Amino acid sequence: MEWTMTANTPGQVCLMQGNEALVRGAVEAGIHFAASYPGSPSSQVLGMLGKIAGERNFYAEWSTNEVCALQACIGASFAGGRALCIVKQNGLLCTADALHCAAQHGVKGGLVVVTSDDPSAHSSTNEFDSRWQAVSAGIPLLEPTTMQETKDMIPYAFQLSEELGQLVLVRVTTRVCHGRGNVVLGPLPEQPRPLQPVREWDRMVCVCYMHAPALEKLEAARQEFETSGYNHYSGPEQAKQLIVASGAGRLYAQEAVRRLDVEEETGLLSLGTLWPVPETAVLERLRCAEKVLVLEEVDPFLEQNLEALAGKHQLSITFLDRSGAGIPQTGELDPDNVTAAVSALTGAALPEKTVPEMELDLPEREMTFCAGCPHRATFFLLKKALRQEKNPGIVVGDIGCYFMAGQAAGQYGFQVCNCMGSGINVAEGLGQLTNYGLNQKVVTVCGDSTFFHTILPGLVNAAYHQANMLLIVLDNSATAMTGFQPHPGTGLTAMGRSVKPMDIPKILDAVGCSVETADPFDVVESEKVLRRLLQKTGMNVLIMRQLCATLKAKEQKRPVRVWVDQDKCLGDGCGCDKFCSRVWGCPGNTWDFKANKAFIDPVTCVGCGVCAKLCPSGAIQVEGGAEK
Amino acid sequence: MLSTIALDTQVIRPGLCTGCGACQGLCPYWGSAEGRTVCYFDCERKDGRCQQFCPRMPTDLNALQSRFFPTETILPEIGPFLGLYRTRAAESGIRRGAQHGGTMTALVELALQEGFIDAAVLTRSRGGLEPEGVLATTSKEVRACAGSSFQVPPTLAVLNRALQENRYQKIGVVGTPCKTLAVYKMKAKPLPENDHHADNIGMVFGLFCGWGLDWDGLKNLTEKHLNGASLIHMDIPPSKYHALELQTNSGETVSVNLDEVTPLVRSGCRYCTDMTAEFADLSIGGARSASGWETDKGWNQVIVRSEKGMELLELARKKGVLEFEDTPEGALDKLKAASLGKKRTGGELLRQRSEEL
Structure with a gap:
């Protein structure tokens, strides 16, 4: 696929994923700089940019967090560079202060922020609508629907950004990032254009008197959007029933209108420029409308703006909100719920289902840790250690693979979890209250990538204020959740350079924490260490170090064979009750229904051998695997 | 459930x-x-x-008792009864480390030497704090377990592991009344599909028990009274002293008012109705007589409950392992009265607790 990112063959049609289209758009825009922190659904974008950065002569980095990424882009823009910042919904919220300040001081070189939202939270812990940030910061907002638009909007956003002297937000959603479609390639610049030296009297400073000019930029954007080619209308000139759609909702609406055969009487206004709303263009359609359905993900962002517009102009229109149209208030749109909504708008009968509903009896499965994941062992041991406490402990979660510890995979391991990097701070609060009558042990966890992302300031706070707590750093040497992007602990950069890795124990030591390291696969010793550290007052840190199972599987020199001696296995008998498959819960530990005994799936098992250590009857055997 | x-x-x-x-x-x-x-x-x-x-899950005590002991030997106050004796270990070395007269240590050692048992599940008191269950197979290991603790360790976990391992076929068990009851529940093989190798349980030795104490509570109490000295022995003299005695490694004895101790009684012990460990081959406790505490604290009283228990005690007499004194007049009645007292109090508290729940 990578050749399509850098092929200078204008006019060629390529099948592309949305994330690839974003990359191609950035290359066609001749960017100088790209920075990101991984987050689904747009994690692949910077990974690909990093690979072609050398060839295309721009700089790309996996920043330590999204604030670093955006602010580095602001620096690049100040030197006249075109800078692309890619974040996910939560990452954009992380940058809120930087984003709002940038909106006031403006930009020099084009600065485009791509934010990827994950409606229905397919690969996120939550669902947010990034579009409000554009309103709050006062910056233009674009949202593509097709892969072609996704590609084209990036150079357009840079051009707009430079025309206005303002950063531009491009919002994409999971279906756009992960969908595929044809893209006609545009020309590539030979080189990114030369940078502009920063002169003595150049300024990009966020001060109050810049607010009014920022509003003027927004008004200029609105005027530009009134005639933008990214907004389309189809349908009768005087449509009484109108659909206004953006993003994925637009394609579903096109399909629904055709399926219900209401093209003749239904207008479809598709918007690609969402903020500021092109009022004149939209009003033209609203004036003749009696009923309006707005299809968007997820919040009623356009809907509220159109309602305000209709109110301002005293138009008598019935707006069908999501619940009125039979669409759930949260989650994605899909062709079915959009068809039902269009039926509610037009009164057209829903087509009868010609295909009977498939009744597949699929087992319901919870998300779980991979086979051999060291986090499973850590949370298993933490549960055991805390059960031995006189009073139940409090475990504060954080964001990463280990978020799944809140479910069976981690023995329902934590009770509270806020956003990424929050664990240390929530625990600090609880830890302080242990001096005020809260007689419970306080534990929090973070991964190594999260440690650098946002734990560090909290660590300083907790250590300085001597909170009574235990921080467990789940060091698996990877940003595993999003696909093994490098972070400061790995010694690698997005562009493939080897650098000196950051040493977590040294950092902890410098901050003044008491630090110990344990191996979660050494279950006996690690449980003792946990028990001991839980008795200690003050700010304690335990690094649970064991390589991510997926990395380990790649490195294994000799295959390991783990198998169950079914003659020894107690099965569901007293003394075991399927301990390996039911409680330990590794996907490799399965059940032989014929023999009513445990069984290890050799395809799934990665050979960590922890289940053999935990088996109450010593029935699990481990062979081979010693590395040279 | x-x-x-x-x-x-x-x-x-x-x-x-x-x-x-x-x-x-x-x-x-x-x-x-x-x-x-x-x-x-x-x-x-x-x-x-x-x-x-579990000794605290519903149990038909009468049915269990008559399954293992002839009905005619069972006294309502103190359970199966073949005789009451006043004894102490003949060897002064055993008596020195013992709680009272060292009868238990001497008898278990003898049972091991004479093949009555091939291993013994005991509690090592470690001076009285942080006791632990051990599996002893030699005289030395048995002697290391002399002396009592008022913290209660889960000694039967050691028995369970030993039975699971199936290495010893005549395992002796020493325990407080709750523990020996549990052992007899094991001997009854309640689960048809899993006999837990219960036939490998040899003899059962019961310890008289008033109550155990809360683990942390006792730790804090001793820390408070000992000022850093280490504890080597603790005991509760007859009720008129109203005290818990703590003996330190420097030979000092600190007396703690019992009013400080009774709030620390382990919750589960308040509902107990067995003082003399009625499920056992032999039950052993501190002696009581008119000669007073200073004499009595070097002696034990032994209830023999089974033929095997009698056989072992008689062998101990024959071999001179134990010294015997005549049982003081009225000793049995006193014992019955004390045992009955515990039955009444425990039963009443249990009734109250049931109503609360």
Whole structure:
């Protein structure tokens, strides 16, 4: 696929994923700089940019967090560079202060922020609508629907950004990032254009008197959007029933209108420029409308703006909100719920289902840790250690693979979890209250990538204020959740350079924490260490170090064979009750229904051998695997 | 009900658990920390050994007793009874480390030497704090377990592991009344599909018991009174002294008012109705007589409950392992009265607790 990112063959049609289209758009825009922190659904974008950065002569980095990424882009823009910042919904919220300040001081070189939202939270812990940030910061907002638009909007956003002297937000959603479609390639610049030296009297400073000019930029954007080619209308000139759609909702609406055969009487206004709303263009359609359905993900962002517009102009229109149209208030749109909504708008009968509903009896499965994941062992041991406490402990979660510890995979391991990097701070609060009558042990966890992302300031706070707590750093040497992007602990950069890795124990030591390291696969010793550290007052840190199972599987020199001696296995008998498959819960530990005994799936098992250590009857055997 | 939930809701949460360890050492689900019985994870079996062995789960005590002891020997106040004796270990070395007269240590050692048992599950008191269950197979190991602790360790977890291992075929067990009751529940083989190798249980030696103390509570109490000195022995003299005596390694004896101690009695012990360990081959406790505490604290009283118990005691007499004195007049009646007192109080408190629940 990578050749399509850098092929200078204008006019060629390529099948592309949305994330690839974003990359191609950035290359066609001749960017100088790209920075990101991984987050689904747009994690692949910077990974690909990093690979072609050398060839295309721009700089790309996996920043330590999204604030670093955006602010580095602001620096690049100040030197006249075109800078692309890619974040996910939560990452954009992380940058809120930087984003709002940038909106006031403006930009020099084009600065485009791509934010990827994950409606229905397919690969996120939550669902947010990034579009409000554009309103709050006062910056233009674009949202593509097709892969072609996704590609084209990036150079357009840079051009707009430079025309206005303002950063531009491009919002994409999971279906756009992960969908595929044809893209006609545009020309590539030979080189990114030369940078502009920063002169003595150049300024990009966020001060109050810049607010009014920022509003003027927004008004200029609105005027530009009134005639933008990214907004389309189809349908009768005087449509009484109108659909206004953006993003994925637009394609579903096109399909629904055709399926219900209401093209003749239904207008479809598709918007690609969402903020500021092109009022004149939209009003033209609203004036003749009696009923309006707005299809968007997820919040009623356009809907509220159109309602305000209709109110301002005293138009008598019935707006069908999501619940009125039979669409759930949260989650994605899909062709079915959009068809039902269009039926509610037009009164057209829903087509009868010609295909009977498939009744597949699929087992319901919870998300779980991979086979051999060291986090499973850590949370298993933490549960055991805390059960031995006189009073139940409090475990504060954080964001990463280990978020799944809140479910069976981690023995329902934590009770509270806020956003990424929050664990240390929530625990600090609880830890302080242990001096005020809260007689419970306080534990929090973070991964190594999260440690650098946002734990560090909290660590300083907790250590300085001597909170009574235990921080467990789940060091698996990877940003595993999003696909093994490098972070400061790995010694690698997005562009493939080897650098000196950051040493977590040294950092902890410098901050003044008491630090110990344990191996979660050494279950006996690690449980003792946990028990001991839980008795200690003050700010304690335990690094649970064991390589991510997926990395380990790649490195294994000799295959390991783990198998169950079914003659020894107690099965569901007293003394075991399927301990390996039911409680330990590794996907490799399965059940032989014929023999009513445990069984290890050799395809799934990665050979960590922890289940053999935990088996109450010593029935699990481990062979081979010693590395040279 | 699921096994772990049954014990949790019927025994642990209502405060009935004695910490004996009968539910432990069987599986990965139950363990213990500082005398507290801990459930690590839920077991989803409907029934299991943990429920069946627990001395605080419903038990038909009369049926269990008449299964193992001739009905005509059973006295309502103190259980099966073949005789009451006043004894002490002949060897002064044993008596020095003993709680009272060293009868238990001497008898277990003899039982091991003479093949009555091939291993013994004992409690090493470690001076009285942080005691632990041990599996002893030599005289030296038996002697290391002389002396009592008022913290209650889950000694039966050691028995369960030993039975599971199936290495010894005549395992002797020394325990407080809750523990010996659990051992007889094991001997009754309650689960048809899993006999837990219960035939490998040899003799059962019961210890008289008033109550055990809360693990942390006793630790804090001794820390408060000993000022850093280490504890080597603790005892409770007859009730007129109203004291707990703590003996330090420097030879000093600190007397703690019993009013400070009684609030620390382990919740589960308040509901106990067995003072003399009625399920046992032999039960042993501190002696009481008119000659007073200073003399009595070097002697034991022994209730023989079974033929095998009698055989061992007589062998001890024949071999000169034990010294005997005549049982003081009225000793049996006094013992009966004390035992009955515990039955009344425990029964009444248990009734009250049942009404609360």
